[in-house]
Amino acid sequence: TSYDDELRRVIAPSFLELVRKEPWQRQNPHFDLALLDYDLTDFPSPVARLLPDHYALGSSFPGTTAVMSVYRIRELTDRYARELALTRLVRHHLGHVLGVPQFTRKEHVERLGLELHCTNPCAMRHAPTVERLARLALEESEMGWPFCELCTRELYSIVVRHTYTWS
Secondary structure (H helix, E strand, C coil), X not given: CCEXXXXXXXXXXXXXXXXXXXXXXXXXXXXXXXXXXXXXXXXXXXXXXXXXXXXXXXXXXXXXXEEEECCCHHHCCCHHXXXXXXXXXXXXXXXXXXXXXXXXXXXXXXXXXXXXXXXXXXXXXXXXXXXXXXHHHHHHHCCCCCCCHHHHHHHHXXXXXXXXXXC
C-alpha cells in the first residue's frame, strides 16, 4: 500500500510505483492520472517521517502516471480560486506525464529534484504551495492559453508523435 498510517499521507513514490507495475500498464502502456482526497508527500516513507510538515500537491512519473491531491486545495475558501487551482494542478501534472518540459530543453527551464519546470509564465512553472498554485492559476487564467510558446511546441510535438505511434 502507499498510504502511511503514521503520517496520514499517501507516499507518492510508492503510489506511482504501484501504478507503473499494474498488469494493465504492462499489457497496454497508457497514461494514468489519479486525483486523491488524501494528503500527499513526494518523499519515501523514511524521509517523510523525518520531515512531517512537508507535503506535495502532486508527483509525476514521465510517460506513465501522476498522482495529485485535492486535500490542501480544499483550504482555499474561494470556489473560483479552488477550481482554477485544481485545473492548473491537473494541467501541470499532465504536462509532466507527457514529458514537458523536455529534458533536452536548455532555456527557460529549472531542475527541482528530478523534475524540470518552465520558468516562463506557464502552467509548467513550479507551485510548491497551495497559495502559490492559486496565485499562478489566476495569473495563467488571464493569459487565455495556459502554456508558454516553448511548452506549447513541446506538447504539440509529443501529441503528434504519440498520435502516429498509437495509430
